[in-house]
Amino acid sequence: MALPPNILIVGGGVFGLSTALSLSRRHPSSQVTVLESSPTIPNPHGSSVDASRIVRADYSHPVYAKLADEAIERWRNTEWGAADNRFIQSGLLLVYPEGNTNGKEYAAKSYANVKQFEGNKVELLNSKKEVIRVAPAYGEELQVAGGYVNWGSGWSDAEAGVRYVKSLLDKEGKVSFKTGSVKNLLFAAGPERKVTGVALEGGTSLTADLVVLATGAWTGKLVDLRGRATSTGQAVAFLRISNEEQRRLENMPTILNFATGFFIIPPRKNLLKIARHAYGYVNPKQVPVPGVEGATMEVSLPETGVPVPLEGEEALRMALGQLLPSLADRPFVDTRVCWYTDTPEGHFIITYHPDHPNLFLATGGSGHGYKFLPVLGDKIVDALEGKLAPELRDLWKWPAAVEGEFEGDGSRSGQQGLRLMEELAKTKKAQRKAVL
Numbered sequence: 325m326a327l328p329p330n331i332l333i334v335g336g337g338v339f340g341l342s343t344a345l346s347l348s349r350r351h352p353s354s355q356v357t358v359l360e361s362s363p364t365i366p367n368p369h370g371s372s373v374d375a376s377r378i379v380r381a382d383y384s385h386p387v388y389a390k391l392a393d394e395a396i397e398r399w400r401n402t403e404w405g406a407a408d409n410r411f412i413q414s415g416l417l418l419v420y421p422e423g424n425t426n427g428k429e430y431a432a433k434s435y436a437n438v439k440q441f442e443g444n445k446v447e448l449l450n451s452k453k454e455v456i457r458v459a460p461a462y463g464e465e466l467q468v469a470g471g472y473v474n475w476g477s478g479w480s481d482a483e484a485g486v487r488y489v490k491s492l493l494d495k496e497g498k499v500s501f502k503t504g505s506v507k508n509l510l511f512a513a514g515p516e517r518k519v520t521g522v523a524l525e526g527g528t529s530l531t532a533d534l535v536v537l538a539t540g541a542w543t544g545k546l547v548d549l550r551g552r553a554t555s556t557g558q559a560v561a562f563l564r565i566s567n568e569e570q571r572r573l574e575n576m577p578t579i580l581n582f583a584t585g586f587f588i589i590p591p592r593k594n595l596l597k598i599a600r601h602a603y604g605y606v607n608p609k610q611v612p613v614p615g616v617e618g619a620t621m622e623v624s625l626p627e628t629g630v631p632v633p634l635e636g637e638e639a640l641r642m643a644l645g646q647l648l649p650s651l652a653d654r655p656f657v658d659t660r661v662c663w664y665t666d667t668p669e670g671h672f673i674i675t676y677h678p679d680h681p682n683l684f685l686a687t688g689g690s691g692h693g694y695k696f697l698p699v700l701g702d703k704i705v706d707a708l709e710g711k712l713a714p715e716l717r718d719l720w721k722w723p724a725a726v727e728g729e730f731e732g733d734g735s736r737s738g739q740q741g742l743r744l745m746e747e748l749a750k751t752k753k754a755q756r757k758a759v760l
Contacts, residue, residue, distance in 0.1 A: 325709040327351050328533030328682075334506055334522060334546075336360030337370045338694050339686040340538030341489040342701030348498040350705055356498065359522070359530060361505045365490045369628040371540060371662055372482040374560065376409075376589045376597055377694040378578055380416050380477040381441055384433035384734060387715045391696060391703075393441040396476065398698035409481035410488060414590050415577030416478070417459050419449075419471035421646070427583025428470070430734055434582075435472045442476040449473060461576045467646040468581070479578055479589050482694050489697065502530070509535070509546055509683070511615055519683040536708075538686040541663035544623040545611050551725030553673060553688050555624045556604030557661035557744055559636030563596045563654045570594050579647055585737035586643035596651070598640050601691055602738035603729070604664060605633070605747060615680075632659035633747035634754055639738070661744070664691040667723060670733030674707050674720040684708060688720075690732065 331347060333340045336358050347356050366373045379399055381392035398404045405411025418434060420427030439446045449455045450470050456462065458473045493499045504524040510531070512518040521531035537543055541555035565573070573591050580587040585601040606624040613619040632640070637659065645652040665688050667673060673688035686704050693700070706712040707720065729740045 325711070327354055327708060329354055330531075330533045331356050331536065332521065332530055332532035332534070333358045333536045333538055335538035335540060336362070336365045336367065336490075336501070337538065337540055338372050338486065338697050339540070339689065339700065339704070340536070341365070341486065341493065342697055343536060343538060343686055343704045344499045344701070345489055345493055346701030346705040347708075348493070348496060352498060355500070357500045357502060357530070357532070359502050359504055359506070361503070363503050365501075366483050366486040369626070370486075371664065371689070372486050372694050374482065374597070374660065374662070376479045376592075377482040378416065378477070378580065378587065378589065379411060379480050379695045380474070382416055382418055382434045382438045382474055382477060384430050384437065386437050387719060388692075389434075389437035389441065391699065391716070395696045395699045399478075399480065402698070404485075404488070404698045405480070408484040408488070409592065410485050411478055411480050412590075413476065413478040414575060415473055415475040417455065417471060417473045417577040417579045419455060419468040419579060419581050420583045421467060421581065422469040424469075424583040426734065427581065430582045431471050438474055442474055445476040446474045447472060459576050459579065461572045462579060462648055463650060465649040473577055475577070477578070480694070485694070485697055504528070504530075506539070506546060508612070509614060509680075511680070516681055517615060517679060518681040534682050534684060536684045536686055540687060540689065541626045541665045543665060543685070543687045545625055546614060547677065547683075547685065548614055548621065550621060550623065551727065552723045553665055553667050554606065554730065555626055556606060556664045556666050557626070558600055558602060558604045558664055558691065559632040559640055559659070560597065560599040560662050561632060561637065561640050561656040561659045563598070563651060564657045565591055565594050565596050565651070565654075567594065569651075581643070581647065582735050583737065584643060584646075585735065586640070586647065588647055595657070598644060599662070600636065600639060600643070600738065601735060603732075603736050603740045603742075604666070604738075605661065605742050605744035607744045626663040627661070627744055630661055630744070630748060632661060633744070634751040635742065635747050664689065666690050666730050666732065668726045668730045668732075669723075670735070671719045671723070673723065674704055674712075674716075675722050678722050
């Protein structure tokens, strides 16, 4: 399928840059422009900018497990993972606590899927004793009942990965970059509601024959995704550790408790990261309904530059007590809220908009998009060309709207519906009481 001559990609993160790279190589006659709100790439407020992301084929869903295995082959055996900690194959230890049926079932499905790809790199661990045998640095006080280890998985410096794609685009020189914040989409007059470009904050605009929205957690401001996608904030914290602790932990596998959503990635430069893959915080805002004069809607949108609320800090400390008790009382040197674009079942949205010609969406990462970076762009261009593999097309199609909270893919935990600003207000109140 031929693509139009002028293509605008809004968003310079994982989805946007990978699409630009594949488009520029497969459709060299098209003029591809990437519009990014930040003057620097990676965007410091994007989801793939801190120290590390898990790179795993460990999925309970076989299609994602297969696609992740394809991506890991690139991370492992090509320039994608060759330098700058873009891929460190330290393994993934997926565990579950005593008495948690959901966590045990997810681990069993994930084990069965990944065993097909990684073979003897994957080992079932039926007891706490076996878990400690493969990862002794986590200590005898580790509170788990079992799990498995996949020595074929690892982690990646996400910021370095995004920088790498940007460097390829700069070197090849086929893609133009512009800086600006999108205010709204531009629509042609008439019943078709065809998208013709974007209006920018400040009064200027950009036009294109095809607009690709790769805007992550900000997409809900530009397209009405109510019931189809929402932005959620996830708790992330960093601890300073000693040289001895660095040596002890740096070669351990990432530990991930899918029953609780907490994970710890091996430290580097004496910083240890702990995070929660949960239902997260919502941040409701009133915004105009895109393309509907005078109408407004409430959607969750990112709030940047805020710390993790007390609720999140306490939850992270509890997780440390379960997974790495020796550091449970260590002060956090930094916290941040990482913004996901969640969908009802955790599937990406990679498809043309059903109601607006010339508008394509590449979003809905649901907290697990980064690992696919080496292969994601080609899959998105396959979808643009109308030849995406059926199993991916079925997962990434325009989703039906659902009522109420999203359940995701079964890997989330915690309380649903926590409001970020309310939790931050509770935090300030608790801090004032502590001073008194």
